[in-house]
Amino acid sequence: MFSQLRSLWEVLRHTFIKHDTVEYPEQKPALFPRYRGRIILTRDPDGEERCVACNLCAVACPVDCIALQKTEDEHGRWYPEFFRINFSRCIMCGFCEEACPTNAIQLTPDFEMCEYDRQNMVYEKQHLLIDGTGKYHDYNFYRVAGMTIGNKAKGQAENEYPPVNVKTLLP
Amino acid sequence: MARIEIDGQSYDVQDGDNLLSSCLSLGLDLPYFCWHPAMGSAGACRQCAIIQYKDAEDQRGRLVMACMTPVKEAMRISIDAEQARQFRSDNIELLMTNHPHDCPVCEEGGECHLQDMTVMTGHTFRRYRGRKRTHNNQNLGPFINHEMNRCIACYRCVRFYDEYAGGKDLQVLGMHNNVYFGRFEDGALENEFSGNLVEVCPTGVFTDKTFSARYTRKWDLQTAPSICIHCSLGCNTAPGERYGELRRIINRYHGEINGYFLCDRGRFGYGFVNSQKRIVMPGIKGQTETTAEIAENHFRNLLKYAKSVIGIGSPRASLEANFALRSLVGEANFFLGLEDAEHTLLNAIVEILFNGGIRSPSLRETEQADAVLIMGEDVTHSAPRLALSLRQAVRNASFDMAHKMHIPLWQDAAIRQLGPIRSPLFIASICSTRLDDVATGTYQGSPDDIARFGFAIAHCLDESAAEPVDLSEDEKSLARSIAKALKQAQRPLIVSGTSCLSVAVIQAAYNVAKALPAQDKQLTFTLPECNSLGLAIMNGRPLQQAFDSINDGLADTVVILENDLYRRASHQSVDGFLEKAAHVVVIDNLENQTVGRAELVLPAATFAESEGTLVNNEGRAQRYFPVYPAADPIRGSWQWLTRLENSQWRHHHALTAACASAFPYLAAIVHAAPQTDNIIKGSKIPRQPHRYSGRTAMHANIKVSEPGQPQDMETPFAFSMEGAMAHVQPALLPVIWAPGWNSNQAINKFQQETGGHLRDGDAGARLIKPSGSHLPWFGHIPPAFEPEPGLWRIMSLPHIFGSEELSLQSTPLAERLPDLCVLLNPQDAESLGVDPGDPIEICDPARNFLLKFPVNIEKTLPRGLLGITAGRPEFQPLKFLDQVTLNKANPEQQPNSEAPL
């Protein structure tokens, strides 16, 4: 009996309280940067593609909606030849972002992706790649990794000694 | 057997083994790097530390390296003890201090033994913040990538390359913390087994360059058990596919054949599958805008209205495809597609193998031989993986010595310290071979001389064997000493083959084997192609008779199965034959000259897209399975041949069964693949690993709704990640993987013991049952070869990269082709007045110009012989054993650069 009265009271009380829901789409709520919406590929601080085509996001994806192919530029830098996300499958779980060792793939607060034709939900690299660094501004994988790329030879990454001279007899 | 206690549990393990190998054989996880089942222990990495207790009371124990500690009865050890764990985790942390931050861009990632071991020891967080040592890389040629920063100095690479495979150009350089594994200077790795570095190196220092160019992680590759089709040995392979393209070949362990290693032809020769020259559409009279149905109808009509149809089979097509063709055209109209000399040779070999009463060994058995005689083969080039086995066989004497000195066989460095104690290996060949460096004695001569030499050895062993006359004293004494060495051996092995194109050599080899007193003697032949033996067993007629039956008007239509006739017979005769035939149907997978002349071309699937049974040189029938579905309208050859009306065989297994019952020698081929009875009903074996990614995106660019998985109606495998892996016999596993073991070294988990046979048996069915009877002595001894002044005989010398038809179409191999030149004896060159590199004109005896090529001098080539690379299209006008005349060419003119490709 008491609980029923309390419920009635609660319902009544809510009539006079400010609404949590908003009149979307006329009114747009402010979303936090870490909200998990449309996925982008970002660039490193030097403006190069961050993605190194390591396939970790693809394997982490629980619905298998990421497919890509590795290729290399003439200096040996790995990057994706194609990178495809089928957003009609994506569940915005963010596992890909968590798996990414280069901060390349990031989820954004944009979720307005409705399409009349499902085929338009398939995004290729040109649709995904943005010009900036996204949420993470500083990280540049190739500055840390040991692989040689254009304008970074062996020994020039962070915390590296110059290459060993195998011919020396000095200790 | 010894009983030991590990962490309180007692186990029975192999006496004399080392503890690491014992633990792994028991299925326990113990991290290691430098130990390798085929190469023994080195004690270099310190990763396999365990605690060994003195006795039952000892509580402290002491730290030992499991790989360097022999098993002893009643031993007590611990893998789990805290000190051991701590040591292993510290050790890997130290190994990792200089390790680059490379995993995402490392080809080894996802199948990296270092990753696996790091995770296994629990070293998950990097504490070292200091600077890292770096190395410059080298360009090691078209096969192997080099990324030295990733090295952990386990020494496996040089132990394999230098010690196991006999390579000379990969060394450890530098010193202490700076050791460097590479060549003295940039350049292609010369050894024919360099590709194994990819799997031997536990890190990403050596990776597959061809795979890296079209890279995919191991978990994304679709794989099925397959058989190498690039020579007659039938090594087991695991090809991987992604996005409809064959991406790589890796070794698939087989306890009797290839073990852990493949040759570079087998590993890197797959490129033809993706080649521009693939036939992807049917062609009717040069028109390729047609469908499979139209082509099939055309085929049906041709057969219906033909006066008579003949079929030409192929030693590179499966038994089933050949059998389907034979059934289609009738036994009397089926021709093996082998040129006469090869046909006779293969028949002689079939007769000897099945009725000669001498065992034809597997590769593992050849490794046990304690004396070897090779007659007329450079095995490194004609049956590469066998050369690697023979290189191990010569070590048997040092193993015996080690045994006497109580040195266990896994103490590899200690055994090598005993010095170059070698079991006898004798090589009789046309000119020097790649195994000469470990040979006790060599003999060079023409094929006839090799045969005579063999007959002489047989006669020394057994007086009743025929004796050649007029042998030189040198030859006689060498023959005597070889006979003596072979006689003393317990497990002597005679190796011969088809490279000399000489029946006399085969017969002499048989005489030697027959004359040997040992019980466990063995005789093996290397054959030209992957299914040469299977085809020869089918007993069809030779190619020339096919030509005759068309030329004589007995038949007007010919169906050619996967066979480029221009590689087999002279240009003229094939031209004439194809012109005379009213209708020519060719079923093949690559464009070639024969395809170019066909009225109807049917696109055939390669080994990677279809199934079939092959018989290797040992007489072992093995099945290969499609790795990925053939892209419509490509079909398996057998499907083109059986889809026509009235065909009884809708399914591959029915065809196999029919083939087995048609030939008594082939009866066992139904058992060529492991049984699938244990597989859960209604569930298939998945070809895709359980982490296969991108399923809902890979085809989304074409159509966003995912297509259903292609169905495989022919094999126990599914083109899918769904299915049951439990209870699958290891020999049928598409991917070698175990929890915590992502690299190929997971194979430990599927072997009876490390380096032993696969659990539940290795794949394949041996067709040859040892028969007690022997064939009579062969007594037809050819006369000695006498060079005729002004005339040279063509010797086609096989080459690992230049001689095999399909791998020739693989781009990475093209960079490793031998120089385009002809070989001459130095005295011959002098008499012709040519120096190395000078062009020379080759003419037939009637002085018609044939070809012009630069000369190279080969000291060991006998006089009167002209060496060319077998099977190279550039040399097509020259046939083995033809006589030619030579003239020094005018050096102003360019050498023949427009040779047909």
Ligand code: SF4
């Ligand atoms: S995980 Fe990151 S770097 Fe790797 S493929 Fe995905 S987006 Fe690229």
Ligand code: SF4
């Ligand atoms: S060798 Fe293994 S651990 Fe090292 S970078 Fe490559 S994948 Fe990573």
Ligand code: SF4
């Ligand atoms: S290169 Fe590889 S195999 Fe050779 S020592 Fe280094 S880690 Fe070991």
Ligand code: SF4
């Ligand atoms: S030895 Fe022969 S069967 Fe084995 S991998 Fe090499 S080419 Fe293939």
Ligand code: FES
């Ligand atoms: S495996 Fe035992 S020390 Fe390397």
